[in-house]
Amino acid sequence: MTDFLVRSRLADLDPAPHELLQIESERQFRRLIRIPSESSAPLAVREAMSSAFQNIYAEGYPDEATRTQTEAEILDYELQLAGYRRLADPRYYKGVEYADIVEALARRRCAEAFAANGLTPEELFVNVQPLSGAPANNAVYHALLEPGAVVLGMSLLHGGHLTHGSPVNRSGKFYQAVHYKVDPATERLDYEAVAALAREHRPKMIIAGYSSYPWSVDWKKFRAIADEVGAYLLADIAHVAGLVAGGAYPSPIGLAHVVSFTTHKSLCGPRG
Ligand SMILES: Cc1ncc(COP(=O)(O)O)c(C=O)c1O
Structure with missing residues (x-):
């Protein structure tokens, strides 16, 4: 049985x-x-998704040292397993020696794919754990803000996302959201209007990067606005992450304080 x-x-x-x-x-x-957020994961991705890793818990993080290791070092099993045996691993459970390696590998590959604007892979702090973009953004709010803090994001109706302060989402329920819009005449971002709203409301975090805005974003202008009012800048590149990695869309790396994205849209990866 x-x-x-x-x-x-x-x-x-x-x-x-x-x-x-x-x-x-x-x-x-x-x-x-199809809606624009969807894509078809290659069979190899689906094969990886139904692996034995689904059977285990791996709360916590792999060893910090792996952040600056090359892919070859991360895949050097003797080196990794010796380290795992010698230092008490920083996870909460045992049996995660290979989960450590696979997560370290994902972080390293992500850092290599997205290092840009003069930053090296070693200088990026990558977290690959969120199960999709909404929990990733929630984690950013939780890490950087106190409940009730003012956030400035694009209105949902003008191209922003639910997690950018919509009243039906926890971002709009637990934080005080102020929204900027596109210029009604040009249908493009009006950076002066965003700056004016920022000066008026003094947000703790400004969110740029959108669900439905087909133009590219001037990350430097957003960073200048954030710096002027002392806000964090979150670049949510969920939709264009694949284009950013491929160099076809301006990268916010090194300009935004935090960059979030999903892996199942233009990256064609697993949900994440
Ligand atoms: C800009 C933006 N951020 C975040 C998300 C959330 O991603 P998910 O639906 O995978 O949680 C989306 C989803 O389409 C999005 O468009």
Whole structure:
């Protein structure tokens, strides 16, 4: 009986969800009904997603030293396992020696893909743990602000995201959100108007980067506004992360205090 539960294929164990998986695959194959935040993960990504790592807890972080190690050093198992045995690992549980390596590898690859504007991969502090963009932004709010702090973000109706202070989202419930809009005549950002709102409301954090704004962002101008009023600048590049990594869109790295993005939009990765 136990063997049946643990080793059966989904089709035998529970045909209903199995059938739904097949139908959904077929729907996605035949019909292109997509919102801009969606993409198709390559099969290799889906293969990695259903690995044995899903069985374990790995709260905490890999060893800090791995942030400045090269990919070859991170994948040097003898080196990594010796370190793991010698130093008490900084996680809360045991059995995470390979989870450490895979997370360190993801952080390193991310740092290499996004190092820009004169910063080296070693100078970037990457966190790959959030399960998607909304929890990533929540973590940024939590790390940098006290509840009730003023945040300045683009209005949802003008291209911002729910997590940029919308009243239906926790960002709008727990923080005091002020919103800038696009210029009604040009439909583009009006940096002077953003600066005027910042001077008036003195936000603790300014958010730039959007769900539906097709023009590029002048990160330097946003940083100058943030510096003038003593605010953090969060660049939410969820939609354009793939273009930023590929050099086709201006990078906010080194200009924004924090950069957040998802891995399942223009990066075509797993949800994250
Ligand atoms: C600008 C922006 N930030 C954050 C998110 C949130 O990402 P997720 O839906 O993966 O949590 C989105 C989603 O589309 C987005 O457009």
